[in-house]
Amino acid sequence: MTPLESLLIVGVIFLIVLLMGHPLAFTLGGLAVLFAATLWGNPGALNLFMRSATSTCSSIVYVSVPLFIFMGTILERSGAAENLFGSMYIVLGKIRGGLAIATVVMCTLLAAASGIIGASITLMTMLALPSMMKHKYDMDLATGTIMASGCLGTIIPPSIILVIYGAQAQISIGKLFAGGVGPGLLLAGLYLGYIILRVVIHPDSAPAVDPKVAAQYSSREKVMMILKSVLPTTTLIFVVLGSIMLGWATPTEAAALGCVGAAGVAIGNRKFTWGMIKECCYLTMKTNAMIMWIIMGASMFTAVFLGLGGGDLINQVVSNLDVSRWIVIIVILFILLVMGMFIDCYGVLLIGIPVFTPIVYKLGFDPIWFAIMFAVMIQASYLSPPFAYAAFYVKGVAKESGLEIPIAQLYKATFIFLGLQMLALFIMCVFPELVTWLPNKIF
Numbered sequence: 001m002t003p004l005e006s007l008l009i010v011g012v013i014f015l016i017v018l019l020m021g022h023p024l025a026f027t028l029g030g031l032a033v034l035f036a037a038t039l040w041g042n043p044g045a046l047n048l049f050m051r052s053a054t055s056t057c058s059s060i061v062y063v064s065v066p067l068f069i070f071m072g073t074i075l076e077r078s079g080a081a082e083n084l085f086g087s088m089y090i091v092l093g094k095i096r097g098g099l100a101i102a103t104v105v106m107c108t109l110l111a112a113a114s115g116i117i118g119a120s121i122t123l124m125t126m127l128a129l130p131s132m133m134k135h136k137y138d139m140d141l142a143t144g145t146i147m148a149s150g151c152l153g154t155i156i157p158p159s160i161i162l163v164i165y166g167a168q169a170q171i172s173i174g175k176l177f178a179g180g181v182g183p184g185l186l187l188a189g190l191y192l193g194y195i196i197l198r199v200v201i202h203p204d205s206a207p208a209v210d211p212k213v214a215a216q217y218s219s220r221e222k223v224m225m226i227l228k229s230v231l232p233t234t235t236l237i238f239v240v241l242g243s244i245m246l247g248w249a250t251p252t253e254a255a256a257l258g259c260v261g262a263a264g265v266a267i268g269n270r271k272f273t274w275g276m277i278k279e280c281c282y283l284t285m286k287t288n289a290m291i292m293w294i295i296m297g298a299s300m301f302t303a304v305f306l307g308l309g310g311g312d313l314i315n316q317v318v319s320n321l322d323v324s325r326w327i328v329i330i331v332i333l334f335i336l337l338v339m340g341m342f343i344d345c346y347g348v349l350l351i352g353i354p355v356f357t358p359i360v361y362k363l364g365f366d367p368i369w370f371a372i373m374f375a376v377m378i379q380a381s382y383l384s385p386p387f388a389y390a391a392f393y394v395k396g397v398a399k400e401s402g403l404e405i406p407i408a409q410l411y412k413a414t415f416i417f418l419g420l421q422m423l424a425l426f427i428m429c430v431f432p433e434l435v436t437w438l439p440n441k442i443f
Helices: 003-019 024-040 045-058 060-076 080-092 098-113 117-134 139-150 160-169 173-201 211-215 219-245 251-268 274-307 310-320 325-342 345-363 367-381 389-400 407-430 433-442
Strands: none
Touching: 003 024, 003 274, 003 310, 024 045, 024 274, 024 345, 045 060, 045 274, 060 080, 060 098, 060 117, 060 160, 060 251, 060 274, 080 098, 080 117, 080 219, 098 117, 098 139, 098 173, 098 219, 117 139, 117 389, 139 173, 139 389, 139 407, 160 173, 160 274, 160 345, 160 367, 173 219, 173 251, 173 367, 173 407, 173 433, 219 251, 274 345, 310 345, 325 345, 325 367, 325 407, 345 367, 367 407, 367 433, 389 407, 407 433
């Protein structure tokens, strides 16, 4: 059987089993064992799988993953987000679209402080959505802003996605973090620009809150509220990102410092309890176990894919293509977008890296630039129907708060923000320095 025939069988069976609803980690791992025994015929395959699992579990880079998750869960329960939104509500609520603008600013800060997507979307659905609905915001604008800006943690460091990408692709995580800063701010700026433009064209889509609310506080009190809420978060961001980018600490050491900083924020807000620590440990263990199972399953599947000649076949196809390298990049990004419609972000990441990274190297693209482009596509996967995880987060949390939002309406709200993400990709293609300037400057 030729490599092409083997890989076609692998792809078809993988899609069938995945669409049947089986967990991705066990789908990847189980099919890897099956294909190794039937198609590959390598007697050392099981030993290879053991080596893949051992390598994954003993990698020092992956130690930072549970630490970043733990930091995010503590920060989520520290009361920092509630304080931050309360001050933003007072300061920005008096202008049209102010609550939506406050949501983007808050999500940007939360992304830079924790990098946990689910936490940002959940918090903003609980805090911002009821306020926006109370003041008669357009539903598409309100929910779309929360879903899109809540996903900024995929690209703004300390992103767990970038940590896993760096470990899998053997790229400096510090450089990836530095490369994600510019595009992350670009996306946040595009979201803010859309909100302002939307308010200018349709003022009734985002009314201002009652001016009397802001008038209850003096200018000095507003400044103190902003400082009190923003300063702890920005300090935590500097501790984590600054220590990595300035070379003071490795990502693992910085993540540990971040855990201490998040605990300090919780103590300052009088939220630090033994019960909270137990809950954060449980959530960290649960989330990290899910990620590591997917990584191990994907490592096994990748080994079989390469063993069947997948890497050589892709390189051969790329070498024989008589088209611009930009056409190839567009095709790769489109494939990632389609994958994100059906597979969760970690599956897209771990399947896509071994397949597409060699192509990018062969075409001569900067690996840091492509990694950030990849991360933006991961962000898009959270908004891409039918498996738009951001929509599921908002629907579930809103229902607990007494707001019943049809899933079709949430899908509709994602389209304009998906368009903004595609615009960001285009800008990054025209101006790659948005990604590469800071890593080159620092490193």
